[in-house]
Amino acid sequence: MADRVAPLDLIDVDALHSEEELQVRDVVRRLVADKVRPYVADWYERGEVPVRELAKDLGKTGLLGMHLTGYGCAGASAVAYGLACLELEAADSGLRSLVSVQGSLAMYAIWRYGSEEQKQQWLPAMAAGDAIGCFGLTEPDHGSDPASMTTRARRDGDDWILTGVKMWITNAPVADVAVVWARTDDGINGFVVPMDTPGVTANTIKHKLSLRASMTGELVLDGVRLPADALLPAARGLKAPLSCLTEARYGIVWGALGAARDCLHTAIDYATSRVQFGRPIAGFQLTQAKLADAALELQKGYLLALHLGRRAELGLLRPEQVSVGKLNNVREALAIARQCRTILGANGISAEYPVMRHAANLETVLTYEGTSEIHQLVVGQQLTGLAAFAS
């Protein structure tokens, strides 16, 4: 049999990267192989992750807030950050979510909109993985439409009193600090809320059938009293949290490809060794058509991600361009995962193989950080000039 070529080597995408980018990728690949892959299926099954331990390892390498500068952050390029997300999500979307929420949502919000004191207090500890952050935007009754959020912050002397409920908050059950978005008389504002403040409760959301290797919680804010300096001074209006989401979404554009790659590698390995009707199932034309189509989508997605990354490095990446990437790459990754699952037959539904886990995870990834429908509307608005979000 002739040598096999890895799906992403078909068009030699490595040639598009610098030595440094490939080195970052190799380090993350190694870290994940040592510290995550051997255990993640078990974490997933139990619905528990040793977040604190993992965060320390991730922090040591520089993965937390890696694309930010100063305050103990690595200051890596957008493409290096993307490659890291890809390798993390090749292990599990939950792991990538941990890193996205920490670095691109919680840390980025403080880094971009925080006061110097807030930055000094939180960023170095968060970069090291000693402090875990979460980001509370979504509410039980307000998901795609965060502008209508009901969590309120009112003034009491110099203090702020926060009341409301945030839902589906990644890392909330293990967090030390939450960046919470709430309505004030000025519109939408952000607050840095230490999780040990009286009145803050995080309840773990159980019975998830997706993203089980990630902690998700409900964040209850019951008359939480915060000092004046808890406010993120530079964050004005909904634009601020949305800009954080653009950061995290950019990581998903790459991350989803990791999950897809892992599915495709697994399917190819399986199909070349599984024999039915006297030959490896990879030798059947229908199987090859599935594999070829999946490899094509994977590479197209990769080129798209890389293009967006290079735009980001020039400071030219626009939010709607990230929507194009998130919509396409997550949708295609999910399609690849489902197709690969069929190739594994009954084994495809077993936790012995990562494919079903990736497919289930990608259902979350399709929904969070803007649902696929919302991104269709974003792209649609660009094409037509008409906003179709509300009647």
Next chain:
Amino acid sequence: MKIVVLVKQVPDSGAERNLRSDDNTVDRGSANNVINEMDEYAIEEALSIQEKHGGEVVVLTMGPSGATESIRKALSMGPDSAVHVADDALHGSCAVATSKVLAAAIGQLDADLIICGAESTDGRVQVMPHMIAERLGIAALTGARKLTVDGSTLTIERQTEEGYEVVTASTPAVVSVWDTINEPRYPSFKGIMAAKKKPLETKSLADLGVDASEVGFDGATSTVVEHSKRPPRQAGNKVADSGDGGVQLVQYLSSEKFV
């Protein structure tokens, strides 16, 4: 304390490796070239000594120009600078010549401690630490699974087949390490980015005052004259159990030194 770590670039032992058919040297062109695995442990040991006792860590490599890639990777783990001995005349060097070159380079660095792997995965001759120490007239503490530094006193636990020996020496000295000694760190992203800017000095044989005739094929004291692929694996032995199957299995395992 100034620590020099010897780092060799070798073909990845986990992938396909070959010797060249024209001159019987390692085929580096077709190989995935990486840091000799044992040398990562040497780097880690040097860095953890530096963390405790301060000082400076310098990477020293002899190898073709492509070895810079491995040197940068070594630097991304944390050492301060590197010296790369590269010279076309070095191609085909034997262990004796290699030790001459490395010793000359170390001589220019004024090191208190030289740490290297116990063996490389390509040549595997396991003699470099001894030869270098001999040339420099300093102690060789070889095959360490543990190293303690107390002022100028070095103490190692030398790993042996039966257990370990405790050996001490004073600096300067050469210490070679096994992979039982520590757990090498991952390069950090900051380290990767900083590595590009760290000083990397390239030296020729002339810079070291070594004559080209003493190294390479010309100066080789031994030459690989022929090589062939290992024959394909034979079918295994079947043990038929007629009451003594267990005994036969144990005999086999002990004859192969598995137990």
